[in-house]
Amino acid sequence: MLAIPCRKKHKPSEVSLVPNHPKMASMAFSTAFFTPLHDFTHARANPTPSSPSFPFIKSSFASSKSTFFQPGFSLQTSSNFPRTLVKSTSFSVHARAATEKTIYDFTVKDIDRKDVPLIKFKGKVLLIVNVASRCGLTSSNYSELSRVYEKYKNQGLEILAFPCNQFGMQEPGSNQEIKQFACTRFKAEFPIFDKVDVNGPFTAPVYQFLKSSAGGFLGDLIKWNFEKFLVDKNGKVVERYPPTTSPFQIEKDIQRLLAA
Known part of the structure; x- marks a missing residue:
């Protein structure tokens, strides 16, 4: 399972730059989290409010150059976060099973x-x-x-x-x-x-x-x-x-x- 990297603690001088209002804080977190993904993901069109959305991943997602597959990177999902990511090993297992067929x-x-x-x-x-x-x-x-x-x-x-x-x-x-x-x-x-x-x-x-x-x-x-x-x-x-x-x-x- 992937785990979210811990957010860097701000020094006292930096804390004042982060909005204290809950809504603004949420916006700040959303921007910080999803901006790095923007270059290689597609946003789901018209997401329904009743279910959390997650950007669809391009085929380059499974590339060895992808951020998700660099050593030391992990992403932890919360209980209400869609579990759409699977371990990379499943891709190789599926490919191997396909090639073994005749x-x-x-x-x-x-x-x-x-x-x-x-x-x-x-x-x-x-x-x-x-x-x-x-x-x-x-x-x-x-x-x-x-x-x-x-x-x-x-x-x-x-x-x-x-x-x-x-x-x-x-x-x-x-x-x-x-x-x-x-x-x-x-x-x-x-x-x-x-x-x-x-x-x-x-x-x-x-x-x-x-x-x-x-x-x-x-x-x-x-x-x-x-x-x-x-x-x-x-x-x-x-x-x-x-x-x-x-x-x-x-x-x-x-x-x-x-x-x-």
Whole structure:
């Protein structure tokens, strides 16, 4: 727990400079306490009078250069002060737990809504992609994914396709319509799964894992249809590709992992 550093006692000559009025004294303390935090905090907008407010902390708060993490600094919270600060060790524990996970820790539903434990793909190289049926990238990606799969499936490659309707609402159909479209028009033989969210509060757990394992240019946000993740034989994400990357452009990376 953090502790508030003791306030320096004023010499008798300095005490007279501090207002004796309770309200003024409170203002003096507030200014002295919160001014140092102003440079790296955001004030909560419209705080409610019924609950104490605390500035939201930027990501730099956890930096080793932050005042809060310098040796000898501590902050003690009173009984009515919100306990929003946690020990820095919790950040490293959470990060370590995330990196220890693999793709095999997840179970997903296939296009027929049957459970599929991803551990069934253990020992294989996986190319995971969020697909859509009405996107400008649909034809080229489905065609190339099918050809890459046909070429390497007997060498240990699996392509896992997850339909998603979050980008321009370009995957509006039912699971059966998606299945018929992919299998009939593009002869897709690789596994297609249940429609999922890849961003937002309802993000599928498997995509939470994928994004946390390989942050992209805009952090962990999936940018559009046909973003791709390459997973090695140990279930670890090793590469992430933007939607405009052709499946053919990934062949060398696939070959390298297959040979490992």
